[in-house]
Amino acid sequence: MRNDRLLVALAVVVGIALIAIAVVYWAEPAKSLPGFFPGHQGGSNHHHVKHGIAAFLVGLACLVFAWFRSGPKRTSTA
Amino acid sequence: MIVASLISYPRAIALGLLQGVSELFPISSLGHSVILPRLLGWNIHQNDKYFLTFLVATHLATALVLLGFFWRDWLRILKGLGRSLRDRGIDPADADAKLGWLLVVGTIPAGILGLALEHKLRSVFASAQSAAIFLTLNGLLLAGAELLRRRAPQTAEDDDVRIARQVSWRDAVLVGAAQALALIPGFSRSGATMGGGLLVGLSNKDAARFAFLLATPIIGAAAILKLPELFGSDGDGVRGQALVGALCSAVTAYFAVRFLMRFFETQTLVPFAVYCFLAGLAATIYFAVQ
Numbered sequence: 001m002r003n004d005r006l007l008v009a010l011a012v013v014v015g016i017a018l019i020a021i022a023v024v025y026w027a028e029p030a031k032s033l034p035g036f037f038p039g040h041q042g043g044s045n046h047h048h049v050k051h052g053i054a055a056f057l058v059g060l061a062c063l064v065f066a067w068f069r070s071g072p073k074r075t076s077t078a
Numbered sequence: 079m080i081v082a083s084l085i086s087y088p089r090a091i092a093l094g095l096l097q098g099v100s101e102l103f104p105i106s107s108l109g110h111s112v113i114l115p116r117l118l119g120w121n122i123h124q125n126d127k128y129f130l131t132f133l134v135a136t137h138l139a140t141a142l143v144l145l146g147f148f149w150r151d152w153l154r155i156l157k158g159l160g161r162s163l164r165d166r167g168i169d170p171a172d173a174d175a176k177l178g179w180l181l182v183v184g185t186i187p188a189g190i191l192g193l194a195l196e197h198k199l200r201s202v203f204a205s206a207q208s209a210a211i212f213l214t215l216n217g218l219l220l221a222g223a224e225l226l227r228r229r230a231p232q233t234a235e236d237d238d239v240r241i242a243r244q245v246s247w248r249d250a251v252l253v254g255a256a257q258a259l260a261l262i263p264g265f266s267r268s269g270a271t272m273g274g275g276l277l278v279g280l281s282n283k284d285a286a287r288f289a290f291l292l293a294t295p296i297i298g299a300a301a302i303l304k305l306p307e308l309f310g311s312d313g314d315g316v317r318g319q320a321l322v323g324a325l326c327s328a329v330t331a332y333f334a335v336r337f338l339m340r341f342f343e344t345q346t347l348v349p350f351a352v353y354c355f356l357a358g359l360a361a362t363i364y365f366a367v368q
Contacts, residue, residue, distance in 0.1 A: 049303075050193040050303075051193075053189075053193060053303070054189070054190050054193045054194065057186055057189060057190065058186070058190070061182075061186055064163075067163070067166060068162075068166055068167060068168075070166070071165070071166025071167045072166065072167070
């Protein structure tokens with residue numbers, strides 16, 4: 001039960017972080033991305049739209065996972 | 079003007095007709111669109127911007143046809159997804175919800191791998207020679223899937239219920255990720271997913287159905303993502319040909335999916351394996367001695 005809550009909390013944090021990262025990818029050109037971001041390139045005005053989409057999808061998947069995991073427990077009828 | 083002469087309207091029709099069939103038949107549309115122009119001496123290169131723009135339109139048409147063909151299924155699947163989100167869980171008896179999430183789970187790895195690897199793989203394996211070699215390997219892959227397949231249990235009357243019962247979450251991830259093979263010209267997306275479906279215990283018919291459902295969001299999303307190129311400067315001089323190609327692609331895609339859904343009720347991947355192996359081998363030898 002405790003592990004479950006920890007997992008849900010972790011999924012929510014990672015999900016929100018990834019969606020924030022996605023927004024950064026969409027909003028900032030490659031030269032303005034933080035140095036540790038994949039795709040950072042000094043002097044480049046290219047926007048890494050695809051990196052943003054990938055981060056957004058994985059972030060969304062984490063939130064959906066947390067949503068299901070924190071739902072009411074089902075008793076199997078089978 | 080130069081662009082128009084490279085993809086003339088007759089060529090656009092031929093490429094569109096070919097695309098509609100080869101995208102859904104497990105024989106690699108990208109491989110064929112690389113090999114055929116080379117065999118016919120057409121000066122078209124798969125990494126040329128105008129050609130990629132042309133392909134965006136034909137892919138979008140194929141995705142729309144798939145969406146239209148399975149629209150009733152998609153409606154049920156979307157309702158199932160909505161129900162599971164509302165209930166915060168997937169009812170074991172709700173096959174539509176389970177199938178919907180299997181498709182989501184299968185699409186995510188394919189999408190991420192596609193976004194990450196598409197450009198690199200297309201650049202590395204751009205030549206017609208490598209496409210011919212991979213087409214041969216695609217034949218072996220299809221034959222291997224038929225040889226190693228598990229016997230499909232008849233667990234339910236309804237196709238979607240059978241798929242939902244037979245495919246686990248792990249299977250969906252693996253089958254979905256296998257779609258990324260199609261980023262290499264010569265390997266087939268539908269071939270990889272149908273083969274994966276057979277390996278996890280689906281019948282040929284159910285594997286084809288799962289492959290087509292799985293292909294719809296990924297082909298559609300890839301096309302929509304590149305749609306701005308069609309309406310931007312890259313589309314100059316090629317939009318008319320792209321429209322004609324897309325219409326031709328839509329017609330053949332419709333007949334292809336209709337044919338395949340009936341074909342796989344009784345038949346296997348073997349004829350496609352034989353075709354890919356022989357056509358790939360013949361093209362490989364031809365390009366080597368040319």
